[in-house]
Structure formats: C-alpha cells, structure tokens
Amino acid sequence: MKKKLLSQLLFGLVLASALSDANACLTTPAPSNILTSLYGWRFHPVYHRWRLHKGDDFRASIGTTVVASHSGTVQTGYSASGGNELRIIGDDGMVTRYLHLSRASVSPGTHVSAGDAVALSGNTGEASAAAHLHFEAYPNGSSVTNPEPLFCNAPTRKSGADTVNGFPILACDPDNGQCDTSGGPPATSSSGSSSGSTGNSGSTSGSTTAAVTDVPPAPTISSFDDMSTNEIFVTEVTKRFSNPDWYQQESTMSTVPLIIEYAHMKALQQYIQFHKSLAHERVETLLAAKLAKKVKRDITPRLERQRMVASKAGSGDSN
C-alpha cells in the first residue's frame, strides 16, 4: 500500500515536472518558423550609434496568422516605430510583444492559450522595411532577453547564401596559414540551427572547424533582395492602402519620416512607371512584329506581280 502511494507520488512529480517543462518553452509565433534577423546589439557604421535589436524577426508576409507563444492576457497598442502591436502578459510573468502587425484578431483583455491565433502579421511602423514579425520576450516582465533559445521548436535561420552572414572577416588563423579562402562570410555555428549559414566551414581547415563548432547560435542577416516584384508591390501598396491606421500613423510622423515616406512614394511611383514602360515596350514590339508580318504577307504577292509585269514588258521589248 505504502509502495503504491510512493509510486503514485513519484509519477505525479514526474508528470508535474514534465508539464512545467512543457510550459517553460514558447510556441513559435509565425508559421514559417524562419528567423530572418536575430537579437543583439548593432553598431551603425555611418552614425556610429549602438542599438539593441530587442527581438527576433520571423519571416511572415502580410496577413499571415500569428499565434500566441504562451498563455496569458492580451493587450494591444500602437507605436510610430513598431506599428500595430500586441502584447501577451503571461500567467507566469512572461511578457511577449508582437510588432508590425496588420491588425490584432483578438480583443484586449482576452485570455489566450499557446497556439491560439491572435493577430495578422504586416508591415506597419516606421521601423519596418519589409513585412515580417518582430518578436520580443521579457521573461520576468521587465528585462528583455534573446528569445531564440526559449522556443520549444528551434527556429531555422534564413539562408544567407547571397548575403554576408555575420561578421565580415573570416575566422581563420593567418599565422598558421589556416584560412578559408572561399571569400564568403565567417563560418557560423551551431546547435542544429546553423542551416542558414553559408557553409564556409566546409572548406575551412580542421582546427578552425573544431574551434568554431562549439560557439552558440550566430546570426544570419536579413535581406530584402529575395522579394519578387509582385511582393514588393503588394507590400508597399497594402502598407498604405489596406491599413486603416495608415492615415493616423502618417499624421503622427515627424518631418524626417515624412520626407522619407515622400521619397518612398516617389521611388515606388518610378518603379511602377519603369515596369509600365517595360510592359509598353513589350506591347509595341509585339505590334511591330505583327505589322512586319502583315506587310511581308502583303508585299510578297505585289512584288511577284511587279516582277511578272516587268518580265512581260521585257519580253515584249525584245520582240
């Protein structure tokens, strides 16, 4: 009897610890589960300014369903740089922020569970250059932390194959001649999530590879050059014309962001004009080709007739 009680108690304890472990990690908020840029301090090379990128950026096109990463109560808000924002105040004190949203799909005050649909991603806010989900985590509600290790499902990093990945000096030992000469960015790590790195480590010498293997997750950089023309149009147009908050956002902008917005609109206009002129050119070429074909079709029998007339006249003269 005692034994049974003890074993039940043990089972209960194991179950409880398993459940608490399961609750400790976060559900991935974006269905892509792909990180396009990571948490960490950045140093601007022109302004010589330090800035903390307080969260991870997930790939998420406009209108993608964003889910709650943990259970808690929803708050919504708006800021000039972060655009439409949603916060979840966790039952355990964890606070998470979801930025640049198109809109929230739950009302403030709603209690949600991990995995519940809470918002649609977007491209709102001055600080967003392309559609994505910016995700921040505050484990004790006040100080921000790197959210990447907190996810139950380790996110994948965007492939940096066509961009510099991380620090632009190769990790190599010049004095021993142990260098990667592939010309790419440094070999990045690690822990199963380095699929996004450029894979220079493949050609790196043995000692370098060994040294690099044990480092914690390294970043992959984001880039917007993988957007199709259609995606650029959709992003730019939707941002301005499908977002009911846009006019309000615009009215709160200071002079510099307004001038930047003006330049963006001009650039977009020119971009559209360029594509229109390309389309015109194509239509004109097609029309010209058709006309040339018609002319050729028309002129061949005429020429034939003229040749016959000329040959007849020639034979008449000789007679």
Add this chain to the structure above:
Amino acid sequence: MTKKAISGLCLAFSIFCVHAVSAAEPIDVVIYKQATTQPQQHLDQSKENSVLNMDRMLKEQYGSIGQIGSESDPYLKDLYEKSAWLLLNGYPISGGTMIQIARTKPAFKQSLIGPYLVRFVDTLLAPTEDDGDEFGLLKHSQIAKRVLTGLAPLPNRLQMPAQLHVIGKLYHDEIAYQAGLTALKARTPSEAEWSVVKHQLDVVKQAGLPDPIGQ
C-alpha cells in the same frame, strides 16, 4: 664552384624569405600597436571599463555564464580584453577580428565567455528587417560580401590582412584599415596580389558610402 656559390646564394635567399614571412608580427599584435597610436580622444573608454561593460552586457543581454576577467587562458584573456576595448570604443572591425582570431585557437573550446563574444561580434554588423536605409547595415554587408568574394583569389597568409584593410575601409575602422596595410606589407605580397587588394579598395570607394557622422 660557381654552381655551388649559386646554390648557396639561393639557399640564403630562401632562408631570408622564410624568415621574412615568419617574422611578420601576428595580426592581433599589429592591431593593438595601431590602436595605441590613435589619438586618445578616439579611445576614451579605458580597457578596464570596457571589459566591465562588456561583461555586464554579455551577462544581462546574452545570458553569458563566464567573465572576461576569469578566462583561464592568458592569451585568450588578452585578446578578449583588447577586443572589448576596441569594440566599445567604436572600432567594430579591429575588435571583432580579435575574436575571430581567438575562435581559431584550441583553447577557445574550453572558454566560457568566448562563445558569447562570438555571438556578440557575429550580430554586431548583421542587418535586421528594420534596416531599410540606403547607407545602413544592409548596404554595407552587401558590399562586404562583394569585397570578400573579390579577395578570394589571395593566398591564405594574405587573407586576414587584406580583409582587415579593405573591410576596415568599408566600415570606417581606421585602426583595422591601417593595421591591415601594415600586416599586408610585412607579408610581402606580389604585384598581382597588391592589385587584387587595390581593386577591392576601389569597389569600396565607388560604392559612394558616406563618411561617419560626428567624427
């Protein structure tokens, strides 16, 4: 006799060449020497303060479990200290290169703080989805990629000095730029190798990126 003299001369010349190459100072030493020649106002944060600040930042924001001061390997500790000093004084390329050198050393595997410094350096110049400005991190990293590809034909011994020189120019890191040049000269590149480096410097110049503001 003449043959013997010629072969002797050749031997002497090759010994001289090997000596010249091996006598080239390690890159971290060249960077540090270059840093100490900088005007004091450009490195106003002391090494002690920089190390303290870096330790605090790595603990609070990157969840580090070690400290630079408690690094057991003296060479790595020295590299970390110099790196923190250069990085927090606004020299990302020279400071980051110290860490890139550290991560190739066998003792790095046992280092507690090293991986967090690598993490810091790897994200330092990586653009985010918020970087849409024309002269920001995105533009710089695109040019850096082009430059690294352009420098690829250089032999291993010249890779890091050349990268330091050209990437230092790109990111306006005067210490890295000058240290790269000094290290390159010490490794006696051929005319063709120099022209590869010069061509990549032209790529950086032609990119038309603005100079740092407030310097």
